[in-house]
Amino acid sequence: MVQKPAPDAARRSEKSRRAIYDAALALVTEVGYPKTTIEGIAARAGVGKQTIYRWWSSKADVLLEAFLDLGAQASEQAAEAAAGRGGEQSLEHGLPDTGDLAADLKYVLRATVDELLDPKFEAPYRALAAEGVADEKVSTEFVARLLEPGLQLYVRRLETAQEAGDIRPGIDLRIALELFVSPLAQRWLQRTGPISHEYTDALVDYALHGLAPR
Numbered sequence: 001m002v003q004k005p006a007p008d009a010a011r012r013s014e015k016s017r018r019a020i021y022d023a024a025l026a027l028v029t030e031v032g033y034p035k036t037t038i039e040g041i042a043a044r045a046g047v048g049k050q051t052i053y054r055w056w057s058s059k060a061d062v063l064l065e066a067f068l069d070l071g072a073q074a075s076e077q078a079a080e081a082a083a084g085r086g087g088e089q090s091l092e093h094g095l096p097d098t099g100d101l102a103a104d105l106k107y108v109l110r111a112t113v114d115e116l117l118d119p120k121f122e123a124p125y126r127a128l129a130a131e132g133v134a135d136e137k138v139s140t141e142f143v144a145r146l147l148e149p150g151l152q153l154y155v156r157r158l159e160t161a162q163e164a165g166d167i168r169p170g171i172d173l174r175i176a177l178e179l180f181v182s183p184l185a186q187r188w189l190q191r192t193g194p195i196s197h198e199y200t201d202a203l204v205d206y207a208l209h210g211l212a213p214r
Helices: 009-031 038-045 049-055 059-084 103-115 119-133 137-163 173-190 197-209
Strands: none
Touching: 009 038, 009 049, 009 059, 009 119, 038 049, 038 059, 059 119, 059 137, 103 119, 103 137, 103 173, 103 197, 119 137, 137 173, 173 197
């Protein structure tokens, strides 16, 4: 009698984890963050509630990790697509550095607009941002794991521009990046106006060249 191989526990765990990610993202899109529950995620994923609590302590933790995973998948797909187009730079390890700071920033912010307008990103991103306003722990995790790594990419690109003489010495680069990142975030979160490639191009121009007559 041929003995069946033992079940692969690691593969089973990864399958369950993936199902939980998908369930959390789907539920928050369909019913919103307040109505999304651990019980609902477990039922949607086809796992026991204790399976979720073994890995995460709250639905916010589940959703944050699911969203980070979604972003990682998108980065991998973008890198593959870039390779297929002849090697356009992926944003995974840094912002583009073509020597043209304005063009590089516009490229990245246009990609950000596309992501923010993508329904599969928009609902979970808004849910996490909104929960972060009310829950300091969620906010801390949201900033540390999601926002800060992206902001550091901007800082490094601005440092390179500063070294090249494209930005004057002594500029606080964290404040500098907020001139184009923060208005986009505010307009998107509060829906004070439409976001588009044209809008972010204008943000870069205003930030780099100022408002005074030239």
